Every structure is written in structure tokens, then in C-alpha cells.
Amino acid sequence: MSSTTRLALRLTGLALFLLVWELVGRHLGDALMAPPSAVARELVALAEDDQARATIWQSIAPALVGFAIACAVGMPLGAVMGRSPIWNALLHPWVSTFVVTSVAAIVPILILLIGTGWWFVVAVVVLSSVWYVTLTTYQGAVRIERRWLDVGRSFGASRIRAFRTIMLPALFPYLLAGARIGLTHAIRSMVLAQLFIVSGIGGLLNEAGMDVSTARLLALLVVIMGIGLAASHGLGRVADWLAPWQRGLEPQR
Amino acid sequence: MSDVIAQRTLARSAPIVAMPPKLRTINLTRHFVRGGDAGLTVFQDLSVDVANLEFVAIIGPSGCGKSTFLRILNGLDQADSGTIEIDGRRVSGPGAGRAMVFQGFDLFPWRTTLENVAFGLEMQGRSKRERLDIARHYIELVGLTGFAQSYPHQLSGGMQQRVGIARALAVRPDILLMDEPFGALDLQTRDLLQDELLRIWQSDPKTVLFVTHSIEEAIYLADRIIVFSPRPARIQRDIRVPFLRPRSEELKTSAEFLAIRREIWCLLKHGVDVGGPQAAG
Ligand SMILES: Nc1ncnc2c1ncn2[C@@H]1O[C@H](COP(=O)(O)OP(=O)(O)OP(=O)(O)O)[C@@H](O)[C@H]1O
Numbered sequence A: 001m002s003s004t005t006r007l008a009l010r011l012t013g014l015a016l017f018l019l020v021w022e023l024v025g026r027h028l029g030d031a032l033m034a035p036p037s038a039v040a041r042e043l044v045a046l047a048e049d050d051q052a053r054a055t056i057w058q059s060i061a062p063a064l065v066g067f068a069i070a071c072a073v074g075m076p077l078g079a080v081m082g083r084s085p086i087w088n089a090l091l092h093p094w095v096s097t098f099v100v101t102s103v104a105a106i107v108p109i110l111i112l113l114i115g116t117g118w119w120f121v122v123a124v125v126v127l128s129s130v131w132y133v134t135l136t137t138y139q140g141a142v143r144i145e146r147r148w149l150d151v152g153r154s155f156g157a158s159r160i161r162a163f164r165t166i167m168l169p170a171l172f173p174y175l176l177a178g179a180r181i182g183l184t185h186a187i188r189s190m191v192l193a194q195l196f197i198v199s200g201i202g203g204l205l206n207e208a209g210m211d212v213s214t215a216r217l218l219a220l221l222v223v224i225m226g227i228g229l230a231a232s233h234g235l236g237r238v239a240d241w242l243a244p245w246q247r248g249l250e251p252q253r
Numbered sequence B: 001m002s003d004v005i006a007q008r009t010l011a012r013s014a015p016i017v018a019m020p021p022k023l024r025t026i027n028l029t030r031h032f033v034r035g036g037d038a039g040l041t042v043f044q045d046l047s048v049d050v051a052n053l054e055f056v057a058i059i060g061p062s063g064c065g066k067s068t069f070l071r072i073l074n075g076l077d078q079a080d081s082g083t084i085e086i087d088g089r090r091v092s093g094p095g096a097g098r099a100m101v102f103q104g105f106d107l108f109p110w111r112t113t114l115e116n117v118a119f120g121l122e123m124q125g126r127s128k129r130e131r132l133d134i135a136r137h138y139i140e141l142v143g144l145t146g147f148a149q150s151y152p153h154q155l156s157g158g159m160q161q162r163v164g165i166a167r168a169l170a171v172r173p174d175i176l177l178m179d180e181p182f183g184a185l186d187l188q189t190r191d192l193l194q195d196e197l198l199r200i201w202q203s204d205p206k207t208v209l210f211v212t213h214s215i216e217e218a219i220y221l222a223d224r225i226i227v228f229s230p231r232p233a234r235i236q237r238d239i240r241v242p243f244l245r246p247r248s249e250e251l252k253t254s255a256e257f258l259a260i261r262r263e264i265w266c267l268l269k270h271g272v273d274v275g276g277p278q279a280a281g
């Protein structure tokens, strides 16, 4: 499929979606589901509201900090698990357990442990994204091909050189994929955490939920989706730029 | 280059009556331990002498330990007993003038042709300028000028193996180890690369150990063919190939060529017959 056809189809899909939403919205009314036209007006209002903008920016900060911690912990952890059977046997059961556990279930304990401040959001973000980063890196580390390491040894690569010139580049696509999945989960859990403690975007959502109209609520939803998409897409771009060799290997996105 | 010559002169002037062979293995034994059963002896007491600048082909039934032998010579694997000597000096571990061309090409997909060829030099800690200059020279030698900036997935199988050969040549090894380097290629590409290899080898002679499954390839390329028996491998026959160089395709239809071919074919067939029940047991 050519890229123009794909773009055209995507835009058609979006237009159809907006049309159905508009029709359903008009039928149900603002109180149940505001139509896109009303949401668009609310988006403009949000964009003009300095305080709301600042709140949104400030909400993102703990998510980014949490995401950075998740990468700093998850990437080495996954790599070690992938290369060492002992560490894998020790840690894998725990990682697989946590990845299927909803962070929401641990929130009460977290609140008891660290309260409801800024670090609470960070903790929720870390706990919900670190497992994805770990497991994706693990998959990459397991897949580092022995023949590549053999080539390294054959040419007399020291351990450090082999790590830098073989392991890291081989892991790289997985590190980026892990980062991308992790970032998505970080932003999702950021909203969740802020809903619990009624601050940041969560606070705005909470406030909007009390309105008679759902327009503001839906506008916030669009903003959150936008942040998530932009973050994920941006990381994808960074990946293409840093690892040009794999553009030809991947199936077309 | 000059240190190689110096080394050779040294070896010649050294007070040794007979010059030691370039490569010598003495009673090399490799045994793989497997949980439960008695394990697997791949070869036992394998002793081979390879003269300097000799092109030796190794042929033998599948699974008889040819790759294992080469991996041990390269230092990728350790023999359980026995020694390897290069120029009369015992060696262990990789490096020291040997380089391997791998069967699956085994290029790094994240490196361009230029970076792949420069890999060995990079591992030796050469400066970037030096290694890229040398790499460019060998890329030209294997006929890949214009593809220096391509990634492996942008190259055909034959071109990838040219990169593999250039990568091994770039470290200027005394001994080139090649494990079925053309095994994954189609016949035409294979014929082409055989001639290229001979051309490169004649312009820059080195000691070559070349594992192959193709009897024709072995006779066409080598000065000497070592036929391995089935596992546990021993040297079943050591054949000197009498043809002068440079060789050309017509050679492959000459009576003498066909006679050697039949001899090896019978040896291998016989080996399979004998090895069948033994391998099963
Ligand atoms: N790491 C290993 N652990 C256990 N057994 C091994 C190992 N490597 C090789 N072997 C065994 O040693 C034997 C010889 O293997 P090798 O790869 O050297 O054979 P080969 O002669 O190169 O075969 P082919 O012609 O098919 O490439 C095989 O039976 C193989 O199963």
C-alpha cells in the first residue's frame, strides 16, 4: 500500500469517526456525550487557559521522572536477566507477576508508604512501566545471537569492546521498543495516579467531571491521547534516526 | 606487512634444522560432555601439519567435526587435550594471526559494509582513520566499491560473503580459516567467488584452511585436501592436488580432476556406510 493511500484511508477513518461521534453527540446531548464541535471549543478554551496549561505541563514532569527511573532500572535488569540464567531464574517470576498486577491494587499501600505528594505519582509511574521496559529488554538480550558474539571473540574483542560494539547495538531496537511501551504505560499510569490524589491532569478531570457538560472532560481526554501519541511517535522517530539499519528490516508500519 | 616478512626471515635464520610448519596440531582431542550418556568424542588425537602459504581444503561427512576443528584453531572453542602451534609456538585463545570467514557470513546488521570490514581492526584498537583506509582497500579488493555505505540487508548473499572475506583479510592474518564460506550460495555465485578467492589469494598469499562439502570446490581451490572420517574424526586421506596455478574452469572436466573427484567421492561414500550404524549407536 502506498503511503498516500494509507494517509487517505487514515483521514477517512478519522472523518467517519468524528461524523458518527457528532451525530451521536447531538442526539444524546452535552450532558452525556458532547459532540466534537463542542469539544473543539473546549480545547481552544483549555489552550487559552494559562493555569490549565501549566497544570498539564506540571503533571507530565513526574511521569517523565518515573519513566527515566523505569528505564534506568528496567534496561540493565532485563539485559542481565536475558544473559544470565541464574538471575533470570531468580527474577523472572517476580517480573512476570508484577507485569500482570494492576498498579491500582498497590495504590493504598503506596499512599501509606509515601503519602500523596509528587513522589507518589512517580512511584505509580515507575511501578507500572518498569516491567514492560524490563521484559522487552529481556527479549532482546535473549535474542542476541551467539554467532555475533563468536565473530567478536574471533577478532579478539575484549569483554568491554564486545559489550559496546555487539551487545548494545543488538539490544538497541529492543531498548527503544521497551522505552516506547514503557512511556505509553507511564503516561497512562500518570493520569491514574493523579486521579487518585486529585491533582494535575487527574485534578482537572475530576473538576470537569462535576460540570453539567462532558465537553471539558472529553477535551481533556483528547489532550491525554495527544500526549500519549506524541510521546510514542516521537520515540519512534528517535529510533529510526538512531538505528537506520533496522528501517529496512521491519515490516512496513 | 613488513613485520610478517621480518618474522619469516627470523624463522629462517633461527638455528632450527627443519623450519616448523606454519600450523601444527598435535593430538588434538575434543569431547563434548552431555548429561546422562557417555558424551560425544568429535575427534581424537588429530595431528595435522600445514605448510606456510599452503591452501588446504578439509572435507568430510556432515557432523564429523570440521567446524569444531576450525573453531578450536580460531580459539573460539578449546580442545580437551592436545596442542596447537603456529610457527612452532604454542597458541591458545583467539587472535595471533588467524582470522575466520564464517559460513553464515555473520555480518553485523547494524554496521555498513565499511564498518563491518573495519570491525577486526577496531577490536585491535587501530585509529579510525587507519582502519577505514585499510577497510576501503579490502572492499575494493573483493569488488564491492560503491557498496561501502550499504547495510547487510541491502546486499545479496554473494556480496555479503565478500564482506565476510574482506573483514577477515583486513586484519592481515597469516592464516585464513574458512568454514564452508560458499555453502549458502547458489552455484553461479559460488563459481564466481571461487575464482575471486583464488585471485585474491594469489595476489596476497596466505595459509588457508578451507572447509567445504563440495569435492569439486576442494580440488579446484586447494593444494592439498584432507579427508576426515566420520566421527570420531581422523584423517582418512591426505591428497596432494597436482594442478598448476592459475587454474581455470576447464580444469574441472579434465581426466585427472575427475579421477581425484572419484577417489574422494568413494572415500566419503565408504565413510558414510561405515559411519551409519556407529553414529546411531
Ligand atoms: N557446543 C557443542 N556441544 C555439544 N555438541 C556439539 C557442540 N558443537 C558441536 N557439537 C557436536 O559435534 C559434532 C561435530 O559438529 P561440527 O559442527 O564440528 O560438524 P561439521 O563437520 O562441521 O558438520 P557440518 O558438515 O554439518 O557442518 C556434531 O555431532 C555436533 O552435534
Ligand SMILES: [Mg+2]
Binding pocket: B066, B067, B068, B179
Ligand atoms: Mg560445519
